[in-house]
Structure formats: C-alpha cells, structure tokens
Amino acid sequence: MNEELEIFLEDCEDQLQSMENALLQMQSGVIDEDAIGSIFRAVHTIKGSAGMFGFDDIVSFAHTGENLFDLIRQGSVKISPDMLTHFLLCKDHMEKLIDAVVNEEDISPQLEAIGEKLVEKLVTYMTPIEEVKEVVLNLNEIDDTSNKVTSLWHISIRFSKDFFTTGMSINATFNFLNKIGTIHINHALTYAIPLLEELLPTQAYIGFELVFETSSSKKEIEEVFEFIEDDVDLVLFQTEDIEAYDMLLQKRKESQLKDTLISAKLALAENFTLELQEDESSVSSEAIVEKEIKKKEKKVSTTLRVDSTKIDVLINYMSEIVIANSKILSLVASEDDKEENSELQEAANNMKELLEYVRDGIMDIRMIQVGDSFNKFKRIVNDTSQKIGKDVEFVISGEDTELDKTVVERISDPLVHMLRNSIDHGIELPAERLANGKSAKGRVDLRAFADSGSIVIEIEDDGKGLDKTKILAKAIENGQVHPNANLSDEEIFKLIFEAGLSTAEKVSDISGRGVGMDVVRRNIEDLRGTIDIESTLGKGSKIIIRLPLTLAIIDGFLVQVGNTKYIIPLENIKECIELSKTQETEMGSNEFINLRGEMLPLIDVRKILHEDKSIYKRTNIVIVYFGNKTVGLIVDELLGEYQTVIKSLGEVFHKISGISGGSILGSGEIALIFDIPRLIELKSRLGSDNEL
Amino acid sequence: MAFENISAITIYEVEELKELFLKALDSDDFTHFDMSKVQRIDLVGMQLLIALLKSAQKREKKIKFINISSSLHEQMQETLCIDSLGEAL
Numbered sequence: 047m048n049e050e051l052e053i054f055l056e057d058c059e060d061q062l063q064s065m066e067n068a069l070l071q072m073q074s075g076v077i078d079e080d081a082i083g084s085i086f087r088a089v090h091t092i093k094g095s096a097g098m099f100g101f102d103d104i105v106s107f108a109h110t111g112e113n114l115f116d117l118i119r120q121g122s123v124k125i126s127p128d129m130l131t132h133f134l135l136c137k138d139h140m141e142k143l144i145d146a147v148v149n150e151e152d153i154s155p156q157l158e159a160i161g162e163k164l165v166e167k168l169v170t171y172m173t174p175i176e177e178v179k180e181v182v183l184n185l186n187e188i189d190d191t192s193n194k195v196t197s198l199w200h201i202s203i204r205f206s207k208d209f210f211t212t213g214m215s216i217n218a219t220f221n222f223l224n225k226i227g228t229i230h231i232n233h234a235l236t237y238a239i240p241l242l243e244e245l246l247p248t249q250a251y252i253g254f255e256l257v258f259e260t261s262s263s264k265k266e267i268e269e270v271f272e273f274i275e276d277d278v279d280l281v282l283f284q285t286e287d288i289e290a291y292d293m294l295l296q297k298r299k300e301s302q303l304k305d306t307l308i309s310a311k312l313a314l315a316e317n318f319t320l321e322l323q324e325d326e327s328s329v330s331s332e333a334i335v336e337k338e339i340k341k342k343e344k345k346v347s348t349t350l351r352v353d354s355t356k357i358d359v360l361i362n363y364m365s366e367i368v369i370a371n372s373k374i375l376s377l378v379a380s381e382d383d384k385e386e387n388s389e390l391q392e393a394a395n396n397m398k399e400l401l402e403y404v405r406d407g408i409m410d411i412r413m414i415q416v417g418d419s420f421n422k423f424k425r426i427v428n429d430t431s432q433k434i435g436k437d438v439e440f441v442i443s444g445e446d447t448e449l450d451k452t453v454v455e456r457i458s459d460p461l462v463h464m465l466r467n468s469i470d471h472g473i474e475l476p477a478e479r480l481a482n483g484k485s486a487k488g489r490v491d492l493r494a495f496a497d498s499g500s501i502v503i504e505i506e507d508d509g510k511g512l513d514k515t516k517i518l519a520k521a522i523e524n525g526q527v528h529p530n531a532n533l534s535d536e537e538i539f540k541l542i543f544e545a546g547l548s549t550a551e552k553v554s555d556i557s558g559r560g561v562g563m564d565v566v567r568r569n570i571e572d573l574r575g576t577i578d579i580e581s582t583l584g585k586g587s588k589i590i591i592r593l594p595l596t597l598a599i600i601d602g603f604l605v606q607v608g609n610t611k612y613i614i615p616l617e618n619i620k621e622c623i624e625l626s627k628t629q630e631t632e633m634g635s636n637e638f639i640n641l642r643g644e645m646l647p648l649i650d651v652r653k654i655l656h657e658d659k660s661i662y663k664r665t666n667i668v669i670v671y672f673g674n675k676t677v678g679l680i681v682d683e684l685l686g687e688y689q690t691v692i693k694s695l696g697e698v699f700h701k702i703s704g705i706s707g708g709s710i711l712g713s714g715e716i717a718l719i720f721d722i723p724r725l726i727e728l729k730s731r732l733g734s735d736n737e738l
Numbered sequence: 739m740a741f742e743n744i745s746a747i748t749i750y751e752v753e754e755l756k757e758l759f760l761k762a763l764d765s766d767d768f769t770h771f772d773m774s775k776v777q778r779i780d781l782v783g784m785q786l787l788i789a790l791l792k793s794a795q796k797r798e799k800k801i802k803f804i805n806i807s808s809s810l811h812e813q814m815q816e817t818l819c820i821d822s823l824g825e826a827l
Contacts, residue, residue, distance in 0.1 A: 097750055105750070210749050210782045217781070217816050234819030239785055242760055242793035247752035252785055254818060 051148050054095055056351070058144045061088040063421065065137050070424045073130050074439070082125075085133070086115040092140060094213010101147045104140065107161050110168045111136055116218050117172055120225055129171050134425070136164050196227070196261045200312065202281035202294055205250035209277045216254075216278075222270050227260025233310040237302045255312050257285065291317040354451060357411055364408055365599060365691040371401055372689070372712030402689065405599055412452070413595075416494045416503075417445025419454050426462055427490060430469045437476050437487040438469055444494035449501050453573055453593055457503070460566040464505050464589055465490065467563070472509030472587055482584065484508070500575075500617070500672075501595060506588040512581040514538040539579035543567035574706050576672070576723040592673060592723065602690035602709070604717065605668060606683040608657025611717040613690050613709055614679065618670045618722040622684055625665040639667075639678070649729055650680045654704075672723045675730065679720070692719060703728055745775055747783030755783075759790050763797060774805035781817045788822050802826055 065088040068081040093108035111133070117123040139161055146153055153161075201223075203216070223229055235253035239245070260267065264282060271280055281297060283290035291313050295304055307313040371394075378387060378394045420442045431438040449457075473479075473488035480486050491506040514535060521527040521541045533541075543563050570577050574594045581587035594600075594615075602613035629639050638647045646669065651657065667678040692707045695718075706721035741762075747755060762768040787803070794801045803826050806814070814820040820827070 100750070102750070215780075216818075220816070220818055229818075232818045234817075234822050236788050236819065236822045239788050239792065241796060242756060242763070242786075242789040245756060245786065245789040247756045247786055248749055248782060250785075252781065252788075252819060 051099075053351070054099060055144065055148045057095055058092055058140075061092050062137055062141055062144075063418070064088050066134065066425055067421050069130055069134050069137065070428055072125065073127065073428065077125055082115065082118055086112065086119055089115060090213055090215070092144075094211070096144075096147075097213065099147075101143075103153050103158075103161070104143045104147065107136075107140060107143060107165065110165045111140075114168055114172055116221070119218070120221055123172060126171070132164070132167055132171075136168065139164055196259050198230075198285040199258045199260065199264075199267060200281075200283055200285050200290070200294075201254075201256040201258050201267070202298070203254040203256070204279040204298070205253070206277040206279075207249050209250040209274075210248050212274075212277050214274045214277065216274070219270055219274065223256075223258060223260075223267075226262045226266065226270065227258055229256050229258050231257040231310065231312055233306065233312055235300075235303070235306060237300075237306070255307060255310070257312055285313075288317055292319055352411075354412075357408065360408055361412070361599070364405055368401060368405065368599060368689050368691050369710050369712070371398060373714075374712070376712035398689075405689070409450075409599065412450050413448040414451050414454055415446050416449055416454055417442075419458055420445055420492055420494070422458075423462065423465055423492065427465055427469060430466050431473070434470060435475060436469060436473050438473055439487050439489045441489065441491045442493075443491070447494035447496060447501060449494075449593065450595065453501075456569060456573055457591070457593065460569045460591075461492070461503070461505070463562050463566050465492070468505055468507040468509065468587070468589075472507040472511075474510050497592075497673075501593045503591040503593065504588055505591075506586065508586040511583040511585050511587050512539055512542070512579070513583060514581075517541050536578070536580075539581055540577075542579070543577065571724075574721060574723075576727065578673075600690050600692060602688045602719065603668070604685035604688040604711075605666075605679075605681040606662075606685060607651045607655070607681050608659070610655070610657060611685070611711065611715060612651065612681070613688060613717045613719045614668055614670060615690075615719070615722060616687065618672055620669040620671050620676065623667050623669065623678075625667050625680065630665070641669075641678075646676065646678045647729060648678045648680055649725060652680070652682070670720075670722050670726070672726050675726045677726055677729050679725075688717075690717075690719065741771065742775060744773075746778040747776060747786060748778055748780045749782040752782050752786045755786060756789075759786070760793075763790075763793055763799070768794075768799070768801065770802040770804050772805050773803055773810060774807070776810055777807075779810060779813050779817075781819070784814065784817045784819050784822070787826075788819070791823065791826055800825075 065085050068084040068088075071081050089108050089112045093105050093112055096104035096108065114123065114129075114133075118125060139157075142157060143153065143161070146157065205216075220229065220232075233255045235255060236251075238253065239251040245251075258267070267282060268280070271278055281294055283294075291307075295318065304318055308315050374394050375398060378391050424440060424442075427438060427440040468490050469488075473490065474482070474484070476486035479488065489508045491504070493502075493504045493506070495502055518527065518533070518538050518541070521538075521544065522529050524544075526541065526544050527533065543566065567577055570591055570593070576592045578590045578592075579587060580590070595617075601616040603616050603619055605612050605614060623641075625633075625639070633639050633648075637650075638645050640646075646667075648667065652659075662682040664683075666681050666684050668681055668684070669676060669678050671677075688709075688711075690709045693709060695702075695705070695708050704721050704725040705718050706724070707719045709717050709719055711717055741758070744751070744755065744758075791801060803823065806827070811820075814823075
C-alpha cells in the first residue's frame with residue numbers, strides 16, 4: 047500500500063470511529079449538535095478523500111449518508127432510533143468498501159447489493175417532516191424570529207485554493223443561512239475565474255458577496271461557517287457599518303470588487319471613501335495564504351505521523367546502547383586507579399544520565415491513550431447486548447490514561463472477551479433484574495487508571511456475580527481441584543481462568559464454551575500483568591487487571607543471591623533493609639518478621655531458586671509490593687540501580703513462575719528479572735518453601 | 739453538441755471535461771451544449787462552465803446551454819452562481 051493510501055485508510059478509520067462513537071452516543075439518548083456535526087463531518091470527509099482517489103463506490107454511498115445528515119443538521123429530518131441503527135450498518139458497509147479499495151479488490155456483487163439496499167432505506171428517512179417538534183439543532187429557538195429585531199448583514203466569502211478538494215460544500219452553509227434568516231442578495235464573484243485554458247479545474251476561484259437578514263447575532267452567523275472556517279476567509283459586518291466597506295476593499299485587494307458591489311446593489315457608492323491602491327486579480331486574498339501557512343506551520347509543529355515499526359527499531363537500538371553503556375560503566379568502575387580516571391567516570395555517568403532521558407523520551411512516544419481503543423468497545427457492547435436482549439449502560443472512564451502501544455493492542459482482545467462475558471453471563475435479562483429489585487438497565491464500567499507504577503484496568507458489572515459453589519463444584523468435577531482443598535473466595539473466582547471451566551448453563555455464540563478465559567489470563571501474564579476478580583453473588587463482579595507501563599526497558603535494582611544476579615523492577619520496590627541478628631533470631635524458622643509492628647511475609651530467594659549458600663556476612667531484605675500486597679525478598683547483596691533491557695528467556699524457561707525475563711549486564715553476565723506480581727501471588731498461594 | 743457521455747459536471751469530472759471542452763472550442767460546431775444527459779452539477783462544475791464561457795467569448799463565440807432538466811436547474815441554483823451563466827442559459 048502506498049503512503050497516500052495508508053494516510054487515506056488511517057483518516058477513514060479515524061472518521062469511522064468518530065462516526066460510530068457519535069451514533070452510539072445518540073443511541074444512548076444524548077442527541078446534540080456536536081454528535082450530528084461529527085457524523086456529518088465524518089461522512090463528508092470520507093466522501094471528499096475517496097473522491098480524490100477516484101473511489102466512486104465510496105463517494106456515491108457516502109453521498110446519500112451525507113445528504114441525510116445535512117437534512118438533520120438543518121432540522122428538516124428528525125432522528126429516529128431505527129435510523130441510528132441503520133446508519134451503524136451503513137458505517138460498517140463504508141468500512142468494507144474502504145477495505146476493498148485499499149486492498150485493490152473489486153467490490154463484490156454481494157457488497158454492491160447490500161449497499162443498494164442500505165441506500166434505499168437511507169432515502170426513506172429523507173422525507174422532510176412538517177414540523178420538527180423535538181429540538182435537534184436548537185432550531186426552534188433560531189426559527190422563532192417573528193418577534194425579534196432583525197439586522198442586515200454583509201457577508202463576504204472567499205475560499206482557500208484547495209477548498210473544493212477538502213470535500214466540504216458551501217451549499218450546506220447557504221442552506222443553513224436560509225434557515226436562520228434570509229439571503230436577500232447573493233452575488234457570485236467570477237472575475238477571478240480564468241479562461242478555460244488557464245483554469246486549474248479543482249481550484250477555487252469563485253467568491254461570494256451576500257446581503258443577509260437575520261435576528262441572529264454575529265457569533266451565531268459565524269458559527270454557521272464553523273465546519274469550513276479553516277478553508278474560508280469570512281468578512282462579516284452589519285450593512286449600516288459604513289466604514290466596514292472600505293475595510294472590506296482593503297482586505298480583499300480586488301480591483302473589480304467596488305464596482306461589482308455597487309452594480310449588484312450590495313453597496314452604495316457613498317459607502318466607499320477610498321480607492322483601492324493595489325491591484326490584485328486573484329480572489330484568494332493574502333489573508334487566506336497567511337492563514338494557510340499558519341495552519342500548516344501549526345500542524346507540522348504539533349503532530350507527526352510516524353510508522354510505529356520505526357519506533358520499534360529505535361527501541362531495539364536503544365536497548366543495545368543501554369547494554370553497551372553498562373559495559374562502559376562496569377569497566378570504568380573496575381579501573382584500579384579511580385582518581386586518575388575520575389574524568390572518564392564522570393563522562394560515563396553523564397552519558398548514563400543522558401541515555402536515561404533519551405530512553406524515557408523514546409518510550410514516551412510509544413505511550414498512547416487508552417481512550418481510542420476503549421471507545422471501539424462501545425459498539426461491541428451495544429451489539430452484544432442487543433443480540434441477547436439485554437439493556438446495558440456502558441460507562442468508560444480514564445480514557446486519557448497512557449499505556450505502551452503494544453500493551454494497548456495486545457490487551458484489546460482479552461478485554462473484548464471479558465466485556466462479552468460480563469454482558470452475557472453477568473448482566474441479567476431486564477425481567478430478571480426487575481424481579482431482583484434492580485433497575486432493568488444493567489451497567490458495565492470500564493476504567494483505566496495509574497496505580498503504583500502500573501496501569502489498572504477494571505471491568506465491573508452490576509449483574510448476578512459469580513457463584514463460587516458452582517465454580518468449585520465444576521472444578522472438582524473436572525479434576526482441577528482436589529475435593530478436600532480449602533480455597534479462599536479469591537482462589538475460587540480465579541478458577542474461571544482455568545482451561546475448560548465454564549459454568550454457563552447455556553452455550554451461546556458469545557461465550558460459555560470455557561475457552562477463552564484461560565487465553566485471556568495467558569495474554570495478560572505474557573504482558574507481565576496480573577488479573578484478579580472480586581465478586582458478590584447477586585450484586586456483580588469486578589475484574590482487575592494490572593499491567594506494566596512498558597515492555598522493553600525498565601529501571602531495575604540489581605541484587606546478588608548466591609552466584610546469580612537478579613533484577614527487581616524499581617517500581618515494585620518499597621525499601622531495602624538489612625536483616626538484623628535480632629530479627630533473624632526472632633524469625634527462627636518462620637517466614638515472616640515483625641517490621642515496625644507489622645508482619646512482613648518473606649521469600650528466601652536462595653531457597654526457592656536453589657542458589658548456593660551465601661558467602662556474604664550480611665543478609666538483606668528488599669521489600670517489594672504490587673497492588674496492596676507486600677513481601678520481603680531475602681537476598682545476599684544489594685548492587686544498586688540498573689537500567690534493564692528485558693530479553694525473553696525463550697520457551698525453555700517459559701514455565702519458571704516468578705521470573706519474567708533476563709537481561710545482559712555490562713560484564714556480559716545474565717541477570718534474571720523477578721516477576722514480582724507472580725512471586726507475591728505464589729507466596730500467598732503456596733508459601734515460600736515451594737520451589738519455583 | 740450533445741456530449742453523450744457527460745452525465746455529471748462535478749469535482750470528479752472537471753479535469754477530464756476541461757480537456758474535452760478545450761478541444762470542442764476549436765470546433766465550429768460548438769455553439770451549444772446539450773445538457774439533457776447531465777444529471778449532476780456542483781460549484782466546481784459551475785466554475786468550469788463559467789471558464790468555458792470566458793474562453794468562448796475570447797474566441798468571439800457564443801455558446802448556449804440547452805435542455806437543462808428541472809433537477810439540474812435546481813442544482814445550479816443551489817450553487818448561488820447560476821446568474822453568472824447569463825445569456826448562455
């Protein structure tokens with residue numbers, strides 16, 4: 047796919063997404079001018095862009111949709127729930143057409159037939175209503191002009207040269223002006239249109255001068271031009287403002303304008319006191335050119351589209367630089383004559399610090415807000431709930447929470463699966479909810495927020511909750527749990543993530559086959575995340591996912607245990623203490639110590655990972671935490687902070703719980719990275735005597 | 739001239755139509771443009787027709803646009819520049 051097509055596709059995807067969001071918002075009952083405008087603009091932009099590529103199928107399909115929303119904008123057609131559902135199907139169809147054209151495929155006869163049917167139905171919505179009782183665009187207020195004082199306005203319109211290729215139409219604006227007032231005189235300025243030989247056919251040469259009567263304010267008139275303001279140079283003044291005519295001439299710098307205005311009865315000769323000094327034949331004024339330059343400058347300085355693979359390459363190199371720099375640092379540190387090499391040491395440390403800035407900068411580029419991804423789920427929730435006859439309010443919060451792009455992409459499928467589960471198994475049918483004293487409409491919340499150096503995503507529903515007796519019985523029946531096992535509520539709930547365990551009585555095509563939740567857990571664990579469940583029977587469930595901020599490079603803390611070096615992610619470390627002799631004596635064979643009056647569970651790393659006996663005299667404890675759980679890791683030596691490039695240990699070591707990867711140290715040694723969430727989970731489940 | 743193949747004069751056709759009209763301008767037969775087949779026109783198309791009239795005038799030619807359907811006439815009016823076609827209508 048060439049670059050232009052890629053941009054076209056990305057733009058269309060953005061437009062389709064905003065269209066879908068607005069449609070779903072309106073389906074939920076929030077019908078406002080912004081949502082209508084957003085749909086209109088989206089269809090309009092897709093039509094315009096498709097037109098530039100000559101994708102006629104998309105253009106003609108979008109054209110009907112655009113017309114419908116133009117009529118809605120004008121208040122001539124009223125929105126109905128059926129229309130919104132139908133327009134969602136139209137959005138899907140547009141998506142398919144776009145996919146086909148960018149993949150250079152022919153539009154299949156089936157797709158064509160679907161399109162024709164969709165258009166046929168769209169047209170049926172276009173019958174204008176006699177009276178628009180419901181306020182859609184607040185037009186009632188605007189239309190009620192009979193008792194208000196009206197004013198005469200002069201409107202002067204020039205277009206940017208590219209106006210026509212933006213896909214925007216001036217006709218809709220004229221129609222809207224007629225809605226809020228009356229255009230008494232309109233005069234098209236054609237003097238800037240060149241001879242056919244010199245004409246650049248898609249360039250805008252024409253201009254308009256209008257006399258318009260309305261009771262609306264200047265701001266309200268300007269708002270009519272809001273959609274096209276970037277590509278239109280507008281001069282608006284009351285006709286009684288005599289001085290404004292001279293200013294208009296000065297601004298436009300068009301030699302024929304004065305005579306044209308007089309001959310078209312748009313102004314009186316006495317309105318003008320100045321003669322135009324400069325002759326400028328082009329209607330496109332300097333102001334527009336300036337505006338365009340400013341606009342372009344603004345765009346360049348604020349955003350830049352970059353292929354994400356380029357950032358991945360950059361991160362790979364960055365990782366190698368971090369490793370190479372570690373080697374420099376360790377060589378400098380091992381130099382015998384440290385005083386003589388103090389400058390080298392300073393330079394190396396300086397480099398380390400600068401590299402941290404660069405690393406943070408690069409990682410920051412990869413951070414994206416989860417909102418875009420979350421908004422896509424609205425449709426899934428909408429479709430799923432409709433399909434099974436449930437009424438669900440879907441509430442998203444924390445859309446601006448940032449997460450690594452890869453994490454966002456990889457978490458998407460698991461989230462879809464869990465949302466579907468919440469709706470299918472969690473939320474009850476309206477009648478059942480009413481019988482249980484709940485409102486007929488269920489609620490599913492999707493939240494994201496930052497907490498203790500990780501990102502938490504929660505899915506909460508107010509449905510029937512998990513039945514732990516049923517889950518346990520099923521797990522025992524499957525042989526996944528021993529009949530005499532004494533499991534906590536949390537442990538029982540987590541059984542739903544085991545393969546083959548579904549307590550759903552009815553298998554639907556949405557969920558209930560017991561496949562999926564184990565994959566969900568695996569996907570999240572692959573991202574070094576954790577998943578927990580809280581649930582109350584009859585009241586609802588909450589799934590809590592904790593994810594690391596990044597996947598590639600982390601700030602770590604290097605420790606030595608026996609002959610091996612280990613890295614603990616810095617974000618999980620609370621503090622480091624030395625295990626005193628008194629504490630050691632008090633501890634005895636227990637796996638906890640009393641730390642400032644509170645019990646601190648301990649994990650003896652040497653023991654669980656079969657490390658050799660310590661040669662060190664002192665024993666240290668690194669206190670780590672994840673969520674609301676804290677444990678102490680018993681280690682030999684604390685070696686200090688370390689920029690850690692995470693490397694996979696490969697399939698062979700995949701099953702070592704508590705170790706998430708490895709890292710190459712400056713000396714060339716391998717250090718193992720602790721997976722703190724897993725370690726804490728294992729500690730709470732098994733106790734530290736068990737080997738990993 | 740009938741220009742059998744022209745069913746629309748919009749932004750999507752103007753590039754091609756410019757070349758077609760330029761060739762036609764050199765022909766003595768081009769005294770009228772039969773628009774009976776034209777179903778759609780937009781402001782960009784109107785600009786093209788105005789430029790065509792300007793070039794015809796320079797060649798001291800008069801071109802008439804004939805057989806305009808009521809629907810097309812309505813579309814021309816919506817562009818607010820139908821008056822610019824003057825006597826050609």
